[in-house]
Amino acid sequence: MQDFHEVRFPLEIARGASGGPERLTQIVTLGSGREIRNSRWAHSRRRYDAGFGVRTLDALAVIVAFFEERRGRLHGFRWRDRLDCKSCPPSRSPAATDQRLGTGDGVTALYQLSKSYGTGATAYVRPIAKPWPGEVRVAVDGAEQAEGVAFRCDATTGRIFFLPGHVPAAGATVTAGFLFDVPVRFDIDALAVDLSAFEAGDIPKIPIVEIIA
Numbered sequence: 001m002q003d004f005h006e007v008r009f010p011l012e013i014a015r016g017a018s019g020g021p022e023r024l025t026q027i028v029t030l031g032s033g034r035e036i037r038n039s040r041w042a043h044s045r046r047r048y049d050a051g052f053g054v055r056t057l058d059a060l061a062v063i064v065a066f067f068e069e070r071r072g073r074l075h076g077f078r079w080r081d082r083l084d085c086k087s088c089p090p091s092r093s094p095a096a097t098d099q100r101l102g103t104g105d106g107v108t109a110l111y112q113l114s115k116s117y118g119t120g121a122t123a124y125v126r127p128i129a130k131p132w133p134g135e136v137r138v139a140v141d142g143a144e145q146a147e148g149v150a151f152r153c154d155a156t157t158g159r160i161f162f163l164p165g166h167v168p169a170a171g172a173t174v175t176a177g178f179l180f181d182v183p184v185r186f187d188i189d190a191l192a193v194d195l196s197a198f199e200a201g202d203i204p205k206i207p208i209v210e211i212i213a
Helices: 058-071 195-199
Strands: 003-008 018-022 025-029 035-039 047-048 076-079 099-103 110-112 114-117 123-126 131-140 144-145 153-155 158-162 174-181 182-186 207-210
Touching: 003 025, 018 144, 025 114, 025 195, 047 182, 099 110, 099 114
Parallel strands: 003 076
Antiparallel strands: 018 047, 025 035, 047 207, 076 182, 099 174, 110 158, 114 123, 131 144, 131 174, 153 158, 182 207
């Protein structure tokens, strides 16, 4: 995408950020008091405030440069969410069997990385579009495959392509483990910082929102 830059927001500043997933639910209350609830979005989106990670003028200068290079809201970029950047729990290392991507049919060579939240019929499946390059592991029926030999991964889309001779057979379970970033953009076109207030401890607001990339 021309409007997405494959660069990551400064990690030392992102570490102090706040934020998490957001959903949009429409609720209509009937005369009986019962509610009709409808989800307006198929997928959640994450919002963050990077201002909490800015503690020095040098850090603020880094943000200004990054903001200018992205042209405000114009270009998207990568964001590392420390709480949710793995196919597994935060304390573990990704394994090739972490997430189920699908079942082979002997023909399909393309699979999309995804992460499931919850279990069973109510689980939410989140598409993953920005894996870390070189940090994707894939298995077919539990047997790990070699990247570059059996498959390749497009780190800009999260798509897995099985190479000729390695397409999963009919009924084979395709799984993956990975590290990933969140595609985001700034949610403002103006950075307004009161330096006198900043030096007194007032933290600037730097809103960032997840996008589809």
